Amino acid sequence: MSNCLETNRQLIVIGNPGNKRTSFLQKARTRLGLPPAHLISYLDWLRYKGSPGELLRPYLQDGKQLPLIRLDSPGEQFEVERELIALGAVCAEEGNRMDPSTEALYQSAAALDAFHPLHHLSTAARISPQEARYLIQEQGRIYHPAQWFRGFCRLLHQIKQQAEALSPSVRWMNDPAEIALMFDKRRCHQLLTAHGVPVPPIPAALGSIGNYEELREAMRTGRMHRVFIKLAFGSSASGIAAYQINPSTGAEVMVTTIGQEYRDQQPVYYNAGSLRKYTDTTIIKTIVNWLCEQGVHVERWIEKASAPAALHKQVFDIRQLVVGGQACHRVARLSRTPITNLHLRNDRADPADIGLTPETIDRIEEIAQATMALFPSSFVAGIDVLLSRDSLKPYIADINPFGDLVYDVQFNGCSTYEWEMTCIYKG
Numbered sequence: 001m002s003n004c005l006e007t008n009r010q011l012i013v014i015g016n017p018g019n020k021r022t023s024f025l026q027k028a029r030t031r032l033g034l035p036p037a038h039l040i041s042y043l044d045w046l047r048y049k050g051s052p053g054e055l056l057r058p059y060l061q062d063g064k065q066l067p068l069i070r071l072d073s074p075g076e077q078f079e080v081e082r083e084l085i086a087l088g089a090v091c092a093e094e095g096n097r098m099d100p101s102t103e104a105l106y107q108s109a110a111a112l113d114a115f116h117p118l119h120h121l122s123t124a125a126r127i128s129p130q131e132a133r134y135l136i137q138e139q140g141r142i143y144h145p146a147q148w149f150r151g152f153c154r155l156l157h158q159i160k161q162q163a164e165a166l167s168p169s170v171r172w173m174n175d176p177a178e179i180a181l182m183f184d185k186r187r188c189h190q191l192l193t194a195h196g197v198p199v200p201p202i203p204a205a206l207g208s209i210g211n212y213e214e215l216r217e218a219m220r221t222g223r224m225h226r227v228f229i230k231l232a233f234g235s236s237a238s239g240i241a242a243y244q245i246n247p248s249t250g251a252e253v254m255v256t257t258i259g260q261e262y263r264d265q266q267p268v269y270y271n272a273g274s275l276r277k278y279t280d281t282t283i284i285k286t287i288v289n290w291l292c293e294q295g296v297h298v299e300r301w302i303e304k305a306s307a308p309a310a311l312h313k314q315v316f317d318i319r320q321l322v323v324g325g326q327a328c329h330r331v332a333r334l335s336r337t338p339i340t341n342l343h344l345r346n347d348r349a350d351p352a353d354i355g356l357t358p359e360t361i362d363r364i365e366e367i368a369q370a371t372m373a374l375f376p377s378s379f380v381a382g383i384d385v386l387l388s389r390d391s392l393k394p395y396i397a398d399i400n401p402f403g404d405l406v407y408d409v410q411f412n413g414c415s416t417y418e419w420e421m422t423c424i425y426k427g
């Protein structure tokens with residue numbers, strides 16, 4: 001993809017208007033003298049009676065060409081979460097009837113899961129669209145993640161289909177198909193492996209770990225005693241566990257963001273605000289089995305590099321942004337725990353301040369750019385790069401299509417969103 005996506009300066013954003021992302025973006029556009037982006041809300045799209053592509057029609061230029069479209073994160077709005085879970089409920093292959101509002105979203109049942117080829121690896125029971133719409137919000141609770149992701153992939157597919165029906169040559173900041181791919185850690189792992197981009201190795205073939213016993217067996221035969229177990233389509237450290245087994249005693253420890261409780265004798269799962277440490281097999285097994293039912297990605301726990309004494313020798317990884325094929329903003333995320341996501345009250349630092357040499361920074365940039373080259377129809381992503389403790393060898397841990405909301409870092413005098421807007425319209 002060229003660095004210059006669009007000379008016309010209009011932009012459509014499909015997102016959750018009024019959140020920090022849309023306001024940060026509009027601010028960036030104002031500062032650059034660009035017209036405000038047209039905002040379409042996911043909720044309006046999801047609740048549209050009829051063909052929601054109609055929401056795009058007012059922005060057709062000369063009656064036929066849509067401006068560039070940016071899809072934003074659907075997260076942090078419970079009504080959207082509920083609608084996505086409802087959308088993920090339909091089961092065309094089982095012949096279930098769709099509810100009329102969902103049916104309106106599709107031209108053919110075969111298209112339902114085109115962006116989610118691994119849906120068969122999620123075996124969790126699904127709830128009906130009606131049940132989904134009655135879910136009541138509880139802070140931090142993780143509701144039906146496999147069904148949510150299925151719904152999100154269907155939404156992405158439908159947005160692409162309907163936009164292209166209106167305007168066949170419509171251009172995307174990030175193509176919806178590639179957003180679905182970036183979101184699935186298993187597919188990303190396969191893609192990067194196939195192209196020789198370093199990723200933490202996996203203990204067993206994709207799809208072969210379906211429960212706690214199979215995990216333990218895979219770790220034993222793969223001689224991999226420390227692993228990360230991840231909800232395959234999680235983000236913001238939701239559904240992440242660092243897990244280790246003592247090979248001689250069999251004792252186990254899990255450090256995780258996952259909290260678990262019982263309601264009416266049913267287990268429920270939530271994102272704990274601070275990390276939990278479990279050593280009890282019963283709870284570890286319950287959590288692993290839940291992750292496996294939803295859809296799991298397991299990989300080697302890379303022992304991460306640590307910062308100098310002035311930063312308390314905390315381990316770190318790097319969030320590296322790539323825009324238009326070029327590495328730009330980056331931040332080191334430091335933690336006393338194995339999980340470095342910033343919203344977990346971890347520290348951040350400029351990578352230069354933790355003593356990374358220009359050569360190491362070059363290697364981080366190269367691996368991030370090589371990763372983005374595998375997503376030729378995407379303009380921006382935030383890539384999490386791990387550096388191994390001794391050799392500082394870089395590995396890709398995570399590719400975030402909405403990973404550009406990074407505050408207080410500048411590149412060429414621009415914030416992340418300002419830089420994206422500059423690159424899009426330059427030339």
Ligand SMILES: Nc1ncnc2c1ncn2[C@@H]1O[C@H](COP(=O)(O)OP(=O)(O)O)[C@@H](O)[C@H]1O
Pocket residue numbers: 200228230234235236237238240299300301302303304317338339340341384386397398
């Ligand atoms: N294989 C790994 N080895 C060591 N640390 C890891 C590994 N995978 C993830 N982590 C740590 O866990 C954090 C969250 O994992 P990540 O895959 O980025 O999930 P999320 O999409 O939730 O951000 C990473 O930022 C990193 O600190």
Ligand SMILES: [Mg+2]
Pocket residue numbers: 236237384398
């Ligand atoms: Mg991450």
